[in-house]
Amino acid sequence: MPETVEIFEMGPRDGLQNEKRLIPAAEKIALVDLLSQAGFRRIEVTSFVSPKWVPQMGDAAQVMAGIARRPGVSYAVLTPNMKGYAAAKSARASEVAIFASASEGFSKANLNATIAESLERFTPVADAARADGIPLRGYVSVVTDCPFDGPTPPANVARVAAALRGMGCYEVSLGDTIGQGRPESIDAMLSAVLDELPPERLAGHYHDTAGRALENIDASLARGLRVFDAAVGGLGGCPYAPGAKGNVATEAVAAHLAAAGYATGLDMDMIERAAAMARAMREDEDV
Ligand code: HMG
Numbered sequence: 476m477p478e479t480v481e482i483f484e485m486g487p488r489d490g491l492q493n494e495k496r497l498i499p500a501a502e503k504i505a506l507v508d509l510l511s512q513a514g515f516r517r518i519e520v521t522s523f524v525s526p527k528w529v530p531q532m533g534d535a536a537q538v539m540a541g542i543a544r545r546p547g548v549s550y551a552v553l554t555p556n557m558k559g560y561a562a563a564k565s566a567r568a569s570e571v572a573i574f575a576s577a578s579e580g581f582s583k584a585n586l587n588a589t590i591a592e593s594l595e596r597f598t599p600v601a602d603a604a605r606a607d608g609i610p611l612r613g614y615v616s617v618v619t620d621c622p623f624d625g626p627t628p629p630a631n632v633a634r635v636a637a638a639l640r641g642m643g644c645y646e647v648s649l650g651d652t653i654g655q656g657r658p659e660s661i662d663a664m665l666s667a668v669l670d671e672l673p674p675e676r677l678a679g680h681y682h683d684t685a686g687r688a689l690e691n692i693d694a695s696l697a698r699g700l701r702v703f704d705a706a707v708g709g710l711g712g713c714p715y716a717p718g719a720k721g722n723v724a725t726e727a728v729a730a731h732l733a734a735a736g737y738a739t740g741l742d743m744d745m746i747e748r749a750a751a752m753a754r755a756m757r758e759d760e761d762v
Pocket residue numbers: 489492522523524525526527528529553555556558559560574585586587614615616617649650651652680682712713714715
């Protein structure tokens with residue numbers, strides 16, 4: 476039996492959040508519905524963030540209301556504060572995620588808060604999610620390099636990951652937000668984080684700006700990680716991380732893992748169809 480590695484599909488959220496053209500909710504719903512048939516256990520659908528900050532995600536409630544939910548699939552959303560959490564709960568999100576930064580510069584740019592202030596803001600979200608029985612995931616951004624503060628000390632990532640664990644995150648996803656990580660810097664970062672959390676509670680979230688995401692996944696597999704975030708079509712980027720390109724493409728990760736002998740449980744034809752749909756959404760913008 477081949478060992479399983481899970482891909483957590485990010486396309487509808489991380490993939491689309493940076494697109495300039497306001498993509499109609501119906502197109503986003505069609506993408507999620509296609510992804511629901513591809514074998515993912517978890518799909519990040521949207522973000523309940525301020526529409527002033529990320530206009531593309533302003534239709535979060537509409538998208539959540541329109542998707543056809545497949546039993547066994549968890550439909551995840553980002554929730555930066557209680558306002559976002561309340562909306563996510565009303566929209567029947569299967570799970571929610573809080574997202575922190577390992578650098579002060581990116582925390583300010585992305586959340587308008589210091590790291591400490593952001594963690595304070597997440598505490599009531601975590602408490603409410605626990606009380607409501609909604610699983611909570613956590614992100615740490617800029618785990619190797621920050622566009623504002625330069626290289627990120629691994630100890631800073633470990634500290635924030637530990638704080639998210641302390642709030643009850645069942646898994647912490649480690650974001651190379653601007654895709655400048657290298658296998659060596661990823662390994663050094665993981666070495667510090669693994670002092671706080673076992674590999675079963677970590678995920679790799681690597682953007683592919685410099686084309687090294689697959690190597691960084693290999694470095695993470697060697698450290699025992701078995702969950703990776705990816706976006707069909709390789710779309711995306713973070714509006715508050717200058718120069719950030721998309722998440723590593725789901726289809727590339729799935730093929731890479733298959734070649735290395737891992738099972739992902741994904742239907743590759745369906746993934747290719749979803750990737751084509753996602754790319755067409757971007758191409759529409761270019762014309
Ligand atoms: P702020 O401006 O300090 O917040 O932003 P505020 O509380 O002063 O609110 C400003 C306005 O936004 C108010 O509206 C609020 O009501 C509204 P007004 O009174 O002016 O009309 N507002 C909201 N509306 C809807 N839903 C909400 C919400 N919250 C406030 N939840 C805030 C602080 C955190 C809200 C803002 O900075 C924000 O929304 N940031 C999110 C940025 C974002 O989504 N970034 C991309 C996702 S993270 C990412 O991509 C990285 C990741 O992929 C991992 C990696 O790659 O590293 C996860």
